[in-house]
Amino acid sequence: MIRIDHVSKSFPGVVALDDISFQIDSETVHGLVGENGAGKSTLIKIISGIYTDYEGDIFIDDQRLQINSVHEAQKKGIATIFQELTVVRELTVAENIFLGREPVGFAGALDRAEMERKSQQVLNELNVSFSPRDKVGDLSVANQQIVEISKALVLNTQILIMDEPTSSLTEKEVQNLFSVIHTLKSKGITILYVSHKLEEIFKICDAITVLRDGKHIQTSLKSATTPPDVIRMMVGRSLNMLFPPRTAQKGDLLLSVKDLTRVGEFKDISFEVHAGEIVGFAGLIGSGRTELAKALFGATCPDNGEIKICNQKMKLFCHPREAISQGLVYLSEDRKQEGLILLLSVRENITLPIVKKISKNLFVKRKEEQNIVDSLIEKLKIKVYSRDQVVETLSGGNQQKVVISKLLLTNAKVFIFDEPTRGIDVGAKYEIYKIMNDLTADGKGIVFISSELPEILGISDRIYCMREGSIVKEYTREEANPENVMSVLTGGSSI
Amino acid sequence: MKPGSEQFRSILILILVNVGIILVLSFLSPTFLTYENLLSVLKRMSELGMLAIAETIVFISGGFDLSIGTIMAISGLIAGQMYILGLPFFLCILLALLGGMAAGLMNALFIVKLRLQPFIVTLATMSILRSIVYGVLRGKTLSHFPESYLASGDLTILGLPFLFIVLVIFALLATLFLQRTYVGRQIYAVGGNERSAYLSGISVNRIKYTVYILSGFICACAGLLFSIRIRAVIPDAGLNSPLEVVTAVVIGGTAITGGKGTIAGSLLGVLALFLLTNGFSLLNLNPFWQLVVLGLLLIYVVGREGISKALVGKRLKKKTHQSAAIK
Numbered sequence: 009m010i011r012i013d014h015v016s017k018s019f020p021g022v023v024a025l026d027d028i029s030f031q032i033d034s035e036t037v038h039g040l041v042g043e044n045g046a047g048k049s050t051l052i053k054i055i056s057g058i059y060t061d062y063e064g065d066i067f068i069d070d071q072r073l074q075i076n077s078v079h080e081a082q083k084k085g086i087a088t089i090f091q092e093l094t095v096v097r098e099l100t101v102a103e104n105i106f107l108g109r110e111p112v113g114f115a116g117a118l119d120r121a122e123m124e125r126k127s128q129q130v131l132n133e134l135n136v137s138f139s140p141r142d143k144v145g146d147l148s149v150a151n152q153q154i155v156e157i158s159k160a161l162v163l164n165t166q167i168l169i170m171d172e173p174t175s176s177l178t179e180k181e182v183q184n185l186f187s188v189i190h191t192l193k194s195k196g197i198t199i200l201y202v203s204h205k206l207e208e209i210f211k212i213c214d215a216i217t218v219l220r221d222g223k224h225i226q227t228s229l230k231s232a233t234t235p236p237d238v239i240r241m242m243v244g245r246s247l248n249m250l251f252p253p254r255t256a257q258k259g260d261l262l263l264s265v266k267d268l269t270r271v272g273e274f275k276d277i278s279f280e281v282h283a284g285e286i287v288g289f290a291g292l293i294g295s296g297r298t299e300l301a302k303a304l305f306g307a308t309c310p311d312n313g314e315i316k317i318c319n320q321k322m323k324l325f326c327h328p329r330e331a332i333s334q335g336l337v338y339l340s341e342d343r344k345q346e347g348l349i350l351l352l353s354v355r356e357n358i359t360l361p362i363v364k365k366i367s368k369n370l371f372v373k374r375k376e377e378q379n380i381v382d383s384l385i386e387k388l389k390i391k392v393y394s395r396d397q398v399v400e401t402l403s404g405g406n407q408q409k410v411v412i413s414k415l416l417l418t419n420a421k422v423f424i425f426d427e428p429t430r431g432i433d434v435g436a437k438y439e440i441y442k443i444m445n446d447l448t449a450d451g452k453g454i455v456f457i458s459s460e461l462p463e464i465l466g467i468s469d470r471i472y473c474m475r476e477g478s479i480v481k482e483y484t485r486e487e488a489n490p491e492n493v494m495s496v497l498t499g500g501s502s503i
Numbered sequence: 504m505k506p507g508s509e510q511f512r513s514i515l516i517l518i519l520v521n522v523g524i525i526l527v528l529s530f531l532s533p534t535f536l537t538y539e540n541l542l543s544v545l546k547r548m549s550e551l552g553m554l555a556i557a558e559t560i561v562f563i564s565g566g567f568d569l570s571i572g573t574i575m576a577i578s579g580l581i582a583g584q585m586y587i588l589g590l591p592f593f594l595c596i597l598l599a600l601l602g603g604m605a606a607g608l609m610n611a612l613f614i615v616k617l618r619l620q621p622f623i624v625t626l627a628t629m630s631i632l633r634s635i636v637y638g639v640l641r642g643k644t645l646s647h648f649p650e651s652y653l654a655s656g657d658l659t660i661l662g663l664p665f666l667f668i669v670l671v672i673f674a675l676l677a678t679l680f681l682q683r684t685y686v687g688r689q690i691y692a693v694g695g696n697e698r699s700a701y702l703s704g705i706s707v708n709r710i711k712y713t714v715y716i717l718s719g720f721i722c723a724c725a726g727l728l729f730s731i732r733i734r735a736v737i738p739d740a741g742l743n744s745p746l747e748v749v750t751a752v753v754i755g756g757t758a759i760t761g762g763k764g765t766i767a768g769s770l771l772g773v774l775a776l777f778l779l780t781n782g783f784s785l786l787n788l789n790p791f792w793q794l795v796v797l798g799l800l801l802i803y804v805v806g807r808e809g810i811s812k813a814l815v816g817k818r819l820k821k822k823t824h825q826s827a828a829i830k
Contacts, residue, residue, distance in 0.1 A: 327704075329704040329706060348696070350696065366685075371683050
């Protein structure tokens with residue numbers, strides 16, 4: 009039995025977990041659900057020994073858990089299988105299972121036979137068909153996951169935490185995984201199963217805990233709750249966050265996409281964006297929204313489909329330069345890796361996409377550049393002490409404004425904003441919404457991708473719901489509410 | 504470069520370092536602070552300074568070029584060999600420059616098309632071209648050049664050697680190119696964050712071609728300067744250049760990871776190196792120690808940031824622990 013007792017954890021500026029208490033019974037599969045940012049990952053990182061600095065206590069069989077590292081957690085019988093697998097692709101299955109604790113025989117030599125024999129034993133228990141001698145890199149992702157599970161079994165694991173284990177599995181592989189989970193349970197292992205796919209949670213779990221905004225909402229037996237209840241608990245907050253009023257008028261068709269496909273990422277995506285519109289794309293992590301945005305923008309090349317901008321058919325973009333020149337720009341969800349050049353100044357960053365245009369005979373027209381930059385700093389209220397300040401030293405909100413400035417300069421018609429408010433404070437968020445409002449009032453169209461349901465609902469004129477690489481539903485602003493959107497996104501409506 | 508900026512400060516420090524070396528050496532050796540000696544230092548640093556300019560541009564773009572010294576050797580070889588074959592001399596020079604650019608193009612092709620590491624590609628180019636130089640020269644030296652060409656090495660203008668003036672002109676042009684043109688800006692951007700630059704619509708590949716071809720061109724010019732200075736083409740030209748140049752460029756504040764650096768810094772780095780070398784020989788110290796000092800200097804300069812970061816990091820960690828404890 010695991011008892012989580014008044015556990016809190018804060019990061020600078022955010023309370024990730026706020027006084028959480030609940031109990032996980034032994035030899036059960038316990039589901040942990042919640043929206044993005046609800047605190048699921050923080051909690052499992054605490055239990056698995058990654059975060060050691062938190063308030064409150066965790067008891068395992070009435071013994072207070074004291075661990076300082078993942079390694080110590082493993083020694084206490086707690087193993088975690090993260091979304092990003094940690095197998096070594098170049099080694100064999102057996103070598104992976106025994107990595108770091110290889111059995112040694114005569115004169116310290118590796119006892120390969122023993123390693124393979126024990127591995128085979130574990131693989132047999134799990135009823136899987138690959139051999140301990142196979143190279144892990146040659147296995148499917150599903151089987152690599154089994155290798156990690158086997159590793160946990162060899163460690164004498166009592167508690168196994170699985171973080172979104174099905175995110176990259178096919179339907180059939182999910183079934184296999186579930187039968188492995190059943191086997192584990194019958195061996196007396198307690199499983200904490202973290203997912204936002206309600207369908208799976210209700211299929212495999214015995215009890216379900218819901219977290220929301222870092223708070224514990226409810227823990228109940230599966231039999232005592234229903235998917236609609238859980239959805240309500242996941243999203244159940246009022247839209248009390250402040251959003252600026254939408255005033256823009258819907259105008260001409262700016263962007264129309266038909267049957268856009270990129271194999272393995274998304275397929276047959278069709279949608280439209282009009283002038284003056286903010287079109288929200290809701291979806292859970294892994295639903296293919298960012299992949300779609302990148303392919304639209306030419307950062308990756310789409311396989312087929314049709315894109316029209318202002319009713320003109322475009323060649324599918326295959327380099328961002330082509331998209332930018334046709335008036336389509338993209339704000340990445342990762343501003344540090346994909347938006348800014350951190351070592352360069354605010355000025356150099358802002359004018360980067362147009363630096364060629366503001367040059368004459370190779371030379372950048374400095375006066376013009378300074379004027380452009382100064383006017384944007386004023387317009388977006390970017391807080392800097394000089395236009396030559398290095399962007400690395402700016403706050404998140406101001407960095408984001410620098411990236412938005414870059415896009416504004418390109419004279420684009422359609423803006424794709426991918427998680428534009430991620431990691432910035434509430435005040436700056438409001439300013440970003442206002443910038444989006446102003447853009448649409450100016451006759452631009454915005455594709456707005458966000459994992460935060462309140463802001464999608466609060467600012468979009470229309471909402472497309474994406475799930476597993478497809479658009480599964482379209483809502484108008486009036487039709488959409490947290491419950492029906494979340495239920496579409498989690499697949500809860502199809503249960 | 505703005506007064507008060509980090510770059511400005513590092514240039515100032517470099518100037519002080521050079522002044523410091525000059526002061527110390529002028530005390531230790533009576534011949535150091537003579538016009539003849541300083542003239543020879545400036546003259547000798549010209550071709551290595553050129554290579555440093557090339558390497559600085561490549562570093563800023565986030566690349567690496569080990570083939571600089573070899574391209575220098577092969578351009579001199581092309582000029583000399585073509586002249587022996589009886590081509591008009593201006594054509595020989597043209598071919599030498601084209602040869603250097605072709606070598607740069609070859610580097611860029613492998614780096615862009617096959618997505619290979621610049622370090623590995625240019626290491627291969629270095630050894631291939633060096634073998635060609637050895638194969639053609641077979642231990643001989645070429646010294647058949649027009650007299651007026653060789654005589655330019657003895658020219659001084661306003662008391663400064665002609666070769667050094669060529670270096671200064673190249674440095675000024677390269678600085679203008681990097682700081683004031685949009686291509687220069689894009690080179691910094693690609694080196695600073697290739698992904699962001701690409702998503703900003705910059706043709707990253709075109710920038711890489713530009714950088715390596717430009718590097719090849721500047722190294723070829725260095726090769727010509729070298730042949731003027733020593734009045735010949737020798738097989739081992741530029742053999743030690745990669746170590747010397749990388750040391751100088753890094754001392755000069757250019758980031759090995761790209762996105763940061765100045766030509767002025769690199770040249771001050773080269774100057775410091777040459778003053779040290781000169782000092783070693785004036786003081787009759789074993790030249791073997793020069794390479795040792797060079798290696799240590801490189802480790803210190805590259806490690807400097809990491810060392811200070813590690814120290815600061817430890818302190819910060821301590822602080823947060825303390826504040827947590829207070830809480």
